[in-house]
Amino acid sequence: MSQTHPRVIVVGGGLAGLAATFKIAEAGVPVDLFSMVPVKRSHSVCAQGGINACNKVARQQGYSEWLHMDETLYGGDFLQHQPPVYEMTHWAPRIIDLMDRIGVPFNRTAEGERDLRLFGGSLFKRTHFAGASTGQQLLYGLDEQVRRYEAQDKVNKFEFWEFLWPILDDEGHCKGIVAQDMRTMEIKPFLADAVVMATGGNGMVFGKSTMSVICTGSAATRCYQAGAWMGNPEFMQVHPTAIPGEDKCRLMSESARGEGGRVWVPGMKDSDGKWQPHPNSGRHPLEFPDSERYYFLEETYPAYGNLVPRDIATREIFWKCQEGFGVGGGRMVYLDVSHLPQATKDKLKAILEIYEKFTGEDPTEVPMKIFPAIHYSMGGLYTVYSEEEREPVPGDGEKAIGMIPGDPSNMMTNVPGLYAFGEVNYQYHGGTRLGANALLNCIFDGLFCASSVVNHAQANATATDLDPALVERVVQQEKDKVQKLMDSKGTVNPYDLHRRLGEEMTDACTVIRTEERMIQALEAVKSMQTEYENVCLSDTGMWTNQNLSFTRALGDMLIYAEAILIAAIARKESRGSHYRPDYPDRIDDPFQKTSLMKFVDGKQVLEYEDVPTPMVPPRARTYGKT
């Protein structure tokens, strides 16, 4: 293999991976793009509601990029590094412009301007949207631009290829990957001068979530085992409104509430005017008069109402069900859009159709039954960035700090040459993510940090000098792993083990996390790791073996689950999505820190790193609770 020019590998073809590929190819550096699915089928298509950015209308009402940053930090309970959030929110309006130019069909006002909707955690309309399938539309726009470079041979796609392991040189610099063709099962090395991981979240660790089936977190866990650090793995977002299902929990977008949808439970007021569970809460929802509908979010949070951040809405729903307010006494509340005008329902068509298809009930007539489900990983691979002071722009506070454009360190992991973009990157969202900030974060990482990747690759174009024996060792390691699974004569069914892992994690480590239960879960996960040694494949062939791929990923999920639990047990405070009834308050001393997980000699080690707050000092996160 001879290389005289730098080359970049991007793993993952969702929004972050495609945005990075688009920009790196544009800079003239060839990209090898790896994905387990045709990139147009990536999980980003599931994002529904929209993408946040300051805009002309909101600006005239007093909004600014700075306020967008402030909301993001407040929403995230100040656990995130602030300069990347400053940079992201200040680029957001230009990102929307670019997505608009590449043809994304954003909804329009009568005058032909981009329409806006209200979203959680903000009092301003600053969410741009394309119907109720904004993620799909943004992904398609970037997919098309990447296809354009593919047609010019500047991008080489490896679809249905699975990332197995990063190749590190003797100095620990990332110089490529080993991957497997999921059809022919061929295992091969690919060399490059920089590798971008854009591999998304890890919802499958929790069994059923709103995530797609490839969102196992295994790619991130493999990098972790190879020496990359993990940041804040304990922070998992639980989306308040999902449709529980046998195979997964389907998302019901926050845009349903952003467009006026109301959450309620059946209730009766007692003689003191206090709400009590309705004695007949299982009857048809249309039979409850307005006086027997308890709009608990609107009553508890008059300013934000149904649009409090997701972790708050999730806990309120969870508690209401615990208090017996759930529909029919069960774990379900109503999300009601039936009162909205037809034009608004039309804007929500894509998601309302999904509800009807999967439940058989028409949500434009009958309130939807929903319950919280695991939705997004705030944590992920640990990354660093460069920072510089900026001249504040109008709306900014006194001190503005952004990232240095093109600096090779931006969103690089602790492994030189290995980057993490999008959901797999632990940056931007801290303790919880605001709705419609994920699409922004993914595209921002790809577009802004692509020049960092290019600069690193150009300064380190040495992949050709790599010792072939070193490469062969990594390939052999992966072939040996496959052989070990194939040869296993155990009796443990990987699908059963996965189901048990999901049930354990969902029960112990989602909405409410107690120390006792999590310690129990940690022991259970460790014993599952032992059981995994006896896992048995039902397919040992070497042609399109999905059984092998799933079982291998399960081993990684068990490691990720342990990391989540270790960090969650040790964080004796409540912050954002991490809620500990035994420690119900945020405790900045000593927890204004990133949980830094390191995998050392097969052991997972937890360390902490301070999170400075140079622009916005932490304040209590109350959202005006009454």
Next chain:
Amino acid sequence: MTANNETNADTKIIRIRIKRQDTPDSQSYHQDFELDYKPNLNVISCLQAIAARPVTVENEDVTPVVWDCNCLEEVCGACTVVINGRVRQSCSTLVDALIAEGTGTASEPILIEPMTKFPVVRDLFVDRTRMFENLKKISGWVPVDGSHDLGPGPVESPESQEERYNLSRCMTCGCCLEACPQFQFDGDFVGAQTIGQTLYFNEHKTGAVLKNERLEVMEQVGGVSDCGNSQNCVKVCPKEIPLSEAIAKIGRQVTVHTVKQFFTGKS
């Protein structure tokens, strides 16, 4: 799993027959599986249950069925198969509806087969590369100058946005091609998916810069004139994309383009 052969919803057992094929070149065969009935099952849940316990009704241990899926909420397009003779997504096909149609019993199992218009990789998993390649053929992108900050895109009316949005919901699933009598396994016709996308890009102000190039592809063998107007595409499209309307519009654009070429001698 049970040996009970009286399979209907009342006895809480459902039977599923799957058309299997081990490799692209091998012969296909059928296998029957039985599952415990639960309310609100979709076909994906059945496939997941079979993957976890790949045992046929003859009590034979077999390899798990291979199928393509990702999002499970009918927005990625991956899990398209032919169920009881009709092409659709296995995630959004509910077992209760199939039982209501009278299938799921021992004598009338739910029949799941791979699409026939694409090469089988294994079992229900087919290779739809051709659909993505066709998007390259029609220059399926908006040819922007680059990613630099050049302000917003063109102003657009809500009506125009709505038309483009409806076309842009195409998830490259292949239903329209499977149902089309003209689209063949090894034929030239590009089918409704590509024609719909051609209109999508032609309708965008900047996208229209490449309109002539696209129409030249549509003018050739395999282009829009190969459509036999059966309108099957629009009937099976899970996203209700107005495909026959798109085909008619592209047909007219091609006619105008051809006439212009004839009179001006250039495209």
